[in-house]
Amino acid sequence: MEFGNLIGWIGLGFGVCVPLPQLYQMIRHKTFHVSIWTYLILCVALILYLGHAIFIKSPVFIIAQAFALCSNGTVLFLCLKNGVR
Numbered sequence: 001m002e003f004g005n006l007i008g009w010i011g012l013g014f015g016v017c018v019p020l021p022q023l024y025q026m027i028r029h030k031t032f033h034v035s036i037w038t039y040l041i042l043c044v045a046l047i048l049y050l051g052h053a054i055f056i057k058s059p060v061f062i063i064a065q066a067f068a069l070c071s072n073g074t075v076l077f078l079c080l081k082n083g084v085r
Contacts, residue, residue: 008060019071039076
């Protein structure tokens with residue numbers, strides 16, 4: 001495996017871990033005190049990044065952006081479902 005790809009996969013591992021604590025806290029404690037606009041803009045950015053990753057055919061970035069979109073999209077969905085504005 002090339003060094004650049006290895007770094008990408010390690011970055012994916014760290015990136016996957018970032019939204020999980022927020023999501024865990026939201027589900028466990030039923031608290032939804034986050035900025036809905038931040039998550040809305042983040043999800044739009046992730047959709048665009050995912051489109052770019054698919055265009056350049058980079059597996060590590062496709063997986064990273066798809067996972068990030070799912071986890072952050074879940075946070076956004078929970079906020080909208082629970083009336084956070």
